[in-house]
Amino acid sequence: MAQIFHRSANAIARASIYGFAFIVAGALLTGYLLARSPYRTAEEVIRDQPVAFSHEHHVSGLGIDCRYCHTTVEYAASAGMPPTYTCMSCHSQIWNQSPALAEVRQSLEQGRPIAWTRVHDTPDFVYFHHGIHVQKGVGCVECHGRVDKMPLAWKAESMTMEWCLDCHRNPAPRLRKQEDIFNLASPRLSESEGQQLVQAHNIPVDRLMNCSVCHR
């Protein structure tokens, strides 16, 4: 009886059986890495904006406080995006002919907000409240990174649920003293100082891992 398969079929069969394990392992590893990569999380991906607004220039160059523009960050869920009037509080006087700011002037004339490209987009099923984080002493820098060194804004952290829970499990090291919350250059406190702040702010660490804290 003639052979159906060539002799090499044996080698191919063995290679494919052993190889299959590596292919599966490789596929799983790729999935694992891809899920955490900037491709999916947009971490450290610089976003184009309608106006080339530089946080670096405004924060470290001019020393403007975060709250000057993000006015509701201490009290509301949303930190708040500044209306064009806020820009114009300075730019009606300086750089008021600059072509880079044509979009801003147009926005004011037409009464139409500037359509910024969102950098941090929390999913709709997550209830995130800026106010509570700031009130309990979480420094801006812990989530947003050194915004004072960003010419155009990017996401400093992955903002995966894993990352959120990392801090919800153990918030102490991320806390800042009242005067340092908005100071992006302030260093982290020592373990004992952090624990003191947890006590002082009455942070219910045992309940921070409950599903309903964020998913309501």
Added chain:
Amino acid sequence: MAQATLRHDETGDVPVLGPGHTYGTVTDKISSIVLTEPPRPGWIFGFAVSFVLLLMFLFAVLNLLVRGIGIWGVNVPIGWGFDIVNFVWWIGIGHAGTLISAILLLLRQDWRTSINRFAEAMTLFAVSCAGLYPLLHLGRPWLFYWLLPYPNTMALWPQWRSPLIFDVFAVSTYATVSLLFWYVGLIPDLATLRDRAKSRIGKVIYGFLAMGWRGSARHWHRYRTAYLLLAGLATPLVVSVHTIVALDFTVGIIPGWHTTIFPPYFVAGAIYSGFAMVLTLSIPLRSYYGLKDFITDKHLDNMAKVMLVTGLIVTYGYLMEAFMAWYGGNPYEEFMILKDRPTGPYAHTWWLLLLCNCTIVQLFWFRYFRTHPIWLWVISIVINIGMWLERYVIVVTSLHADFLPSSWGMYHGTIWDYMTYYGSIGLFLTLLFLFIRVLPVISITEMRELVHEVHERGHARGGPAVTPGTAHP
């Protein structure tokens, strides 16, 4: 039971193999269905009907994916409806395969030989149908992998204290072991088909699947070892899978679910329905394809006996449930088991269930009903319906009236529930019809072995010897 089987054979009562068969005739007969025969009109008709049902299933599932589980009848308080009823029903049916293949193999019951291949295939297809339901029940089936423990960006891990997660592992293990068992058993037969195939494409496909089987002594030795090991592995699964399915219910404190009798009587019920399905399918199959020499009346008789035993265990389970409801003194349990089920809004399903599962099976005490295929066939279908009703009663009645009358409600399947249910029967039958056409429905290898054994037994008795003919892989 081993004793009884032997005694029947020795007295030449009803044999497990028709007379006059040799290695050659067995091989010819079984492989011809796949290799030489053109599709028969009955097969084409049956396949067409099943395929239409399968298309209906796909349509219902597509609609579910687009519109969500709101198209089903489930809603608070009855969050488990047809989806879970069908899941348990199908997974129960899937139990006959492993029981026949593994436990009866280890117990050396030679009557399993001609039905094991078929029952294993049935198991696989039933488990495929069963596995779909919990996934569709998720609401967002595309996130099914959240059921598995894997390092994810959400830092989430399954709740190991929940039997629902045991279930994921129980069912997937069961499916994997059943598939391996079935496939390993097929390898020598695939080699036979490869050697007998006429067309090049047939040779290549069967040759590929036979994995280079040459029938050497070393092959046989390893095959035997692997098959026995797999049988050993599969044996605990016969009881573990449905035990865990039962735990899905019993861990809930819902009246009518929270009882310890559930696991054993679920397992018995699973075997009961599994054998019923084997009979429902094998009776027309053996008649249509002339396989009565291989699946003899003795097989039917034995299966009927297994059904009688498991049917009695199930009946005992119902009785104990009722007794404990009264004896336990829990008013909610008593209300559910003794009042709501027999007289409540779903009473008709409960009474039908008793009729189908506990009453009609008593006919199997009589030899007449065990040996007349038409009766067996009708009764096996009745029992399949009864087992479906059992799951319906357990799932729906317990949820519809729990502790507080303010949270009582009614459940009825919608058109989409019924389409998914009947559609999954279409999926099951489509796979089965394809299986009949492309793989040997009876294990050729084991039938040859049986020919040899019957021959040897004839020698030992000094009776007329059957000539087995020459061995050929």
